[in-house]
Amino acid sequence: MPYDRDLLLFGAKRHAVLGLDEIQQYGIDSYQDQDYVSIYGLRPPQAHAMGVRMLGRTAVECTRDDLAEAIASDVAALANRCASTSRLVVDPFAGSGNTIFWLLRKLEGARAVAFENDPLVYDVSSKNLALLNLPLRLECIDFPLGLEHVRAAPGELVVAFIAPPWGRALDVRLGLDLRRTEPPVVSIVKEFVRRFDGNPMLFAIQVHERVEPESLTDLVSHFDAFEHKVYELNRAGQNHGALIGCVGWSP
Known part of the structure; x- marks a missing residue:
């Protein structure tokens, strides 16, 4: 087996x-x-x-070290071009919490909050993260409810790492359909924009090396500027990437 x-x-x-x-x-x-x-x-x-x-x-589902560090480095490079020097990092689908671990390494002085709605995943990950002594609050709650209790300071850059469960959204032939993740990526972006209206935002969305074109076009239409990265860490067909988009500012 x-x-x-x-x-x-x-x-x-x-x-x-x-x-x-x-x-x-x-x-x-x-x-x-x-x-x-x-x-x-x-x-x-x-x-x-x-x-x-x-x-x-x-x-x-976890974002392993090689990939998480690569994403975090690119996010930090773009965040450093924002006028705001205060950063709030939010991960609505924490899972292992490994990407937020790397984001906190790369974004010096940032604070972070993460949500995980699966009680079993939360139980294991919260114990793991407690071993690392991070400036991170992890909550077992659905992210829309959790976001209602998160406050960003005026002008603070909100950095959102978005990697919802892909489930059946990944097709080996067509790639990742961002409309079929659980929940769809665009709906998550809209929820963040609604909640943090007035703050500059930086979205880092984990994607597959192949993304269904219409779903990608729909997503990037919500950004003022974006970069699309593919990290060639595995053999062809097994690589991941990141779509890094700005809302409320441009680098």
């Missing part, structure tokens, strides 16, 4: 806490790399020894 996306995301291992051997087997079976699922700057053996644990679905 291969340790692949179907088993860990849709199968019997979805809500199971994986052993170190299972995390490494997923990396081997899916990416020919036993250290593929490295998070918090730690290879799987280091993370496991530290007490970090992971559910099956999180092993698939």
